[in-house]
Amino acid sequence: MCSVGDDVDEEKAKFMQKKITLNFTNALCIKCRTLKPQVILHNQYPYCKACFLSGTVHKFKALLGKNRVVQPNESVLIHHKAGHASTALLHFLRTGLDLNTPKKIRFKPIIAYIEDNYELNVEDRTHISRQVSDEAERLNFPIVFINLAQYVTNKSNLPSIVHEKVEDLRIDPDDNMKIRAAVKSNSTLTTQTEIVHYFERELLLKVAKHLGCQCIFTTDLGIDIASQLLKNVTLGRGENIVYDTGVVDSRDMDVSVLRPLRNFTIKELALYNYFNHLEPVSFYRKTKNPYSSMQNLVEKFLADLHVNYPATISTIVRTGDKLGVNNEPSEDRCMLCKVPIRKEIESLGSAEATNFSHWISTQTRSCDKSLKERTSQILATFDNNKYNKYCYSCNQIAPYLCQ
Amino acid sequence: MSSCSTKCGKKAVLKRPKTGDVLCKECFFEAFETEIHFTITRAKLFKAGMTVAVAASGGKDSTVLAYILKILNERFNYDLRLVLLSIDEGITGYRDDSLDTVKRNRDDYDMPLTILSYKDLYGWTMDEIVAEIGRKNNCTFCGVFRRQALDRGAALLKVDCIATGHNADDIAETVLMNILRGDLARLNRCTSIITGHGDGIARVKPLKYTYEKEIVMYAYFKQLVYFSTECIFAPNAYRGHARVLLKDMEKIDPAVIMNIIHSGESLTVNEEVNMPTLTKCSRCNHVSSQTVCKACVLLEGLNRGLPKLGIGKSSKAKKMIAEHDKKKYECSSSAENKQCICKNDPVGNSIDRKNDVTW
Numbered sequence: 001m002c003s004v005g006d007d008v009d010e011e012k013a014k015f016m017q018k019k020i021t022l023n024f025t026n027a028l029c030i031k032c033r034t035l036k037p038q039v040i041l042h043n044q045y046p047y048c049k050a051c052f053l054s055g056t057v058h059k060f061k062a063l064l065g066k067n068r069v070v071q072p073n074e075s076v077l078i079h080h081k082a083g084h085a086s087t088a089l090l091h092f093l094r095t096g097l098d099l100n101t102p103k104k105i106r107f108k109p110i111i112a113y114i115e116d117n118y119e120l121n122v123e124d125r126t127h128i129s130r131q132v133s134d135e136a137e138r139l140n141f142p143i144v145f146i147n148l149a150q151y152v153t154n155k156s157n158l159p160s161i162v163h164e165k166v167e168d169l170r171i172d173p174d175d176n177m178k179i180r181a182a183v184k185s186n187s188t189l190t191t192q193t194e195i196v197h198y199f200e201r202e203l204l205l206k207v208a209k210h211l212g213c214q215c216i217f218t219t220d221l222g223i224d225i226a227s228q229l230l231k232n233v234t235l236g237r238g239e240n241i242v243y244d245t246g247v248v249d250s251r252d253m254d255v256s257v258l259r260p261l262r263n264f265t266i267k268e269l270a271l272y273n274y275f276n277h278l279e280p281v282s283f284y285r286k287t288k289n290p291y292s293s294m295q296n297l298v299e300k301f302l303a304d305l306h307v308n309y310p311a312t313i314s315t316i317v318r319t320g321d322k323l324g325v326n327n328e329p330s331e332d333r334c335m336l337c338k339v340p341i342r343k344e345i346e347s348l349g350s351a352e353a354t355n356f357s358h359w360i361s362t363q364t365r366s367c368d369k370s371l372k373e374r375t376s377q378i379l380a381t382f383d384n385n386k387y388n389k390y391c392y393s394c395n396q397i398a399p400y401l402c403q
Numbered sequence: 404m405s406s407c408s409t410k411c412g413k414k415a416v417l418k419r420p421k422t423g424d425v426l427c428k429e430c431f432f433e434a435f436e437t438e439i440h441f442t443i444t445r446a447k448l449f450k451a452g453m454t455v456a457v458a459a460s461g462g463k464d465s466t467v468l469a470y471i472l473k474i475l476n477e478r479f480n481y482d483l484r485l486v487l488l489s490i491d492e493g494i495t496g497y498r499d500d501s502l503d504t505v506k507r508n509r510d511d512y513d514m515p516l517t518i519l520s521y522k523d524l525y526g527w528t529m530d531e532i533v534a535e536i537g538r539k540n541n542c543t544f545c546g547v548f549r550r551q552a553l554d555r556g557a558a559l560l561k562v563d564c565i566a567t568g569h570n571a572d573d574i575a576e577t578v579l580m581n582i583l584r585g586d587l588a589r590l591n592r593c594t595s596i597i598t599g600h601g602d603g604i605a606r607v608k609p610l611k612y613t614y615e616k617e618i619v620m621y622a623y624f625k626q627l628v629y630f631s632t633e634c635i636f637a638p639n640a641y642r643g644h645a646r647v648l649l650k651d652m653e654k655i656d657p658a659v660i661m662n663i664i665h666s667g668e669s670l671t672v673n674e675e676v677n678m679p680t681l682t683k684c685s686r687c688n689h690v691s692s693q694t695v696c697k698a699c700v701l702l703e704g705l706n707r708g709l710p711k712l713g714i715g716k717s718s719k720a721k722k723m724i725a726e727h728d729k730k731k732y733e734c735s736s737s738a739e740n741k742q743c744i745c746k747n748d749p750v751g752n753s754i755d756r757k758n759d760v761t762w
Binding site for chain 2: 188190229230232233234235236237238239241290291292293294297301305312315316318319321322323324342347348349350351352353354356357358360361362363364365371372374375378379392393396
């Protein structure tokens with residue numbers, strides 16, 4: 001039956017809004033209403049430089065103030081990813097730390113740079129790491145360097161691979177192979193990306209604990225959050241959405257992850273850096289084939305959406321903010337991603353339906369029995385309980401992990 | 404193609420997109436039917452003695468649904484009384500042809516068929532509505548009216564529940580669409596296999612976990628008669644970005660559909676968020692989130708000669724009605740103005756003003 005129009009909104013129509021173009025020839029700053037605007041945000045709000053800069057800093061501090069996860073004098077790990085977002089975050093922190101007013105930031109940031117630019121050559125990778133080191137020095141922050149490949153090959157001895165000086169960071173041309181060796185070769189790029197993502201999260205948490213940090217700041221922007229949400233949905237990680245895209249991820253008992261830049265766009269931070277004369281660490285990233293993995297496809301889809309329907313990104317982020325988890329907090333957690341595992345639920349779900357499909361597709365039909373008897377036998381022998389060490393999605397990637 | 408995954412020794416004829424297993428024709432039939440039986444029994448969709456209306460459009464999904472419910476009902480003694488319920492939107496060249504298919508299903512599967520037309524229910528056919536409103540927004544009328552028409556038909560036939568042919572692809576697409584549109588209320592309920600429990604007649608989706616591709620293959624192998632032409636008012640009808648994205652994702656990994664349904668099922672709305680509550684329409688008594696339901700607003704617009712009423716926000720509808728009433732009052736009070744069109748508007752004047760509630 002025709003399904004067009006089934007989704008007509010009865011109230012509060014929030015259709016995906018197309019990009020609007022306005023004329024700002026004689027406009028004034030929307031905030032002070034006196035100066036000529038220099039910046040147009042969200043395609044419709046003109047700001048002068050001063051109002052833009054104070055608004056941006058305020059937005060950052062407001063999020064920190066609203067979510068009091070960090071106590072004074074605690075250490076916070078800053079995950080440096082090279083780029084506008086990382087540079088702006090460091091500058092926000094530096095200006096906050098240097099204040100002499102009651103609004104002064106009172107925690108101690110430590111930067112962690114995880115080296116994983118495996119598609120580049122050794123010289124470029126070394127150069128980028130040195131630039132990151134210079135940036136940390138310029139803004140006067142302590143920093144540690146870790147090569148992800150070294151962690152994957154030698155998980156047990158963390159202190160030996162966490163380096164305070166960039167000179168000590170070992171960069172090998174075969175790092176890519178080391179990572180690949182941890183994942184079975186018959187896996188898809190989607191699975192490989194998931195596993196590397198899992199390693200990175202695990203490493204960050206371990207480094208934070210190693211350095212005595214109670215909190216990690218990431219540099220995820222609004223579009224990263226939206227992209228993570230869609231990736232989670234497509235990979236069957238509905239349970240993870242709250243943890244992976246929320247303001248605070250408190251999955252780990254000791255270290256919580258905060259995403260202080262989640263309400264920013266790359267444009268805002270690039271302009272912030274520009275006005276503050278900050279030069280971010282930048283390098284050429286290879287364009288990815290969107291059809292090679294689910295993650296690449298989602299990223300490409302959102303990048304296109306960002307151009308034509310910019311408001312949709314924040315719609316997705318806000319939708320994520322209003323979501324919760326469908327189950328009671330349980331003690332059983334997924335061995336990989338650590339989300340609480342859904343207990344054997346009363347109602348039928350997608351996982352059970354898929355398991356049943358696979359079960360019935362691999363059982364040989366005994367032709368001496370009647371159709372009805374065969375069906376009852378299939379139903380009686382089907383056991384859905386054997387898959388509960390991992391969550392739904394990790395169940396799919398766990399077989400490809402080399403232990 | 405390799406040999407059947409069940410090791411029956413036969414050559415496989417299709418690869419299952421859900422699991423990647425390959426099956427021969429006989430094993431596919433049995434797996435397909437048993438899976439739907441599993442869904443029905445495991446999710447407790449029906450109770451013995453129920454009368455179930457199959458929402459039949461003549462398309463592949465509803466044809467397969469009617470056929471499979473009939474054979475499962477006989478094979479496993481569900482003790483259901485199955486009837487077909489069709490809605491005639493009044494679209495010449497589309498619905499009249501597909502209704503012929505439904506009539507064939509009625510004869511083939513020996514199920515009584517009831518056809519309800521928009522003309523009978525609302526006084527307008529889709530052809531007439533399109534003549535009034537044009538090709539833009541006409542799908543809004545069709546969608547809103549159809550949803551309620553099924554409920555009305557079910558009430559008329561005194562059935563216990565309606566079975567619809569929504570398949571796994573439809574549901575995954577709806578989940579994505581609701582995320583992109585930020586429609587939390589629908590995101591929350593679109594993955595439920597049974598909806599409309601509390602008030603009104605329950606709707607069930609026995610094909611919720613069945614891939615569209617397998618439904619087509621099943622209909623093809625079983626040589627079921629179905630109708631596959633697009634509506635003439637919405638050729639190449641699409642649900643926008645969500646469908647394009649899903650089709651692209653399926654190319655990478657067809658299991659994505661089950662993943663998305665799983666995600667949809669495990670989502671729930673944060674307790675602190677205010678959600679719209681469903682009430683009953685003060686005019687027609689059908690389920691609605693507003694005091695007056697969308698169907699009544701749209702119908703009112705058509706009858707008053709304001710077809711745009713109800714397209715968009717309800718606050719706009721209120722405003723339009725107020726303006727319309729004001730204009731009418733002005734011209735009827737000035738006796739000189741004999742040329743005013745509203746005097747010649749028998750539909751607008753015939754509206755019983757006492758029934759006009761505040762919008």
